[in-house]
Amino acid sequence: MSDPITPLGGRAVFDGKTFSVRVERFAHDDGEEVEREVVRRQDAAAIVAYDEQNVWLVRQPREAILQHTLELPAGKLDVEGESPLQTAQRELGEEIGKSAQHWQPVISYFSSSGYSDEEVHIFAATGLRDVDADSDPGERIEIVPWPLADLDAAIEACQDAKTVIGLQWLAAARRTP
């Protein structure tokens, strides 16, 4: 349906710990070439974990915007060989100390593909059980069980793309049994 985009190569301009930046050239099918500044970053996995009463969220500092934000538990795919689902399962233990019996893919989306290749994979997790998991001591994470009865208030309180998407999905899923 759409013309192919051909990468022509480029150069690294920043190689960081959590992402890199490249200036790259691409050719469109009609021969036009364009230059783009692109962030290359590991993909992430996020979890809509819920039981009969609550959806399990976290509140954590996001220094880039000088705010603490209400978010789905999530993490980068930074373990070699791990699938998005395996990352989601690991992060659910690390961030909120739970495992889940049932996992369902919800959606995968690109955060902002005008400049970044980051893709986020969201899963729903149910059949939750407490586990002894080692939390990452470097993360300042407050666990926030949010009542399902107030789901619309959570959607209004959060400002984070993956969280808005996951909670909108959950609200729609609960309206459509």
Add this chain to the structure above:
Amino acid sequence: MSDPITPLGGRAVFDGKTFSVRVERFAHDDGEEVEREVVRRQDAAAIVAYDEQNVWLVRQPREAILQHTLELPAGKLDVEGESPLQTAQRELGEEIGKSAQHWQPVISYFSSSGYSDEEVHIFAATGLRDVDADSDPGERIEIVPWPLADLDAAIEACQDAKTVIGLQWLAAARRTP
């Protein structure tokens, strides 16, 4: 509710045309200091524009992911002094050649605040009329009127954060008159 985050300054490592990157230090309230690699980028505005039959989408190349993606009309807040609403109104004309009588803020969210400060402001636009607007010749934009009756298929077909959020909002709004 949450401890303040204090910026301690940092250094620019990339200064591009569409974003810059800084390595910055921040202090938490308990004295701990952290370093973060941060993308600084102009915010954006996006529009859920719909009439009785269709929601008006666009398909455009996103070189960073080598794909053409189905998206809400949108654009960066790159005109000095323009508010998010004014950007949305301008982009609706430039991208799909329409103006709207009624505008409503839907949500503002951060694309990926673990590394970027980009915020996206979504508006709903109704009472659409055709206008003669100068489209940006540098943009390869295909206008896609998508039937409201197939809204769920649009949510499945899109992979773009603002579009998933805007279309899920529209689907919920149509279920709740």
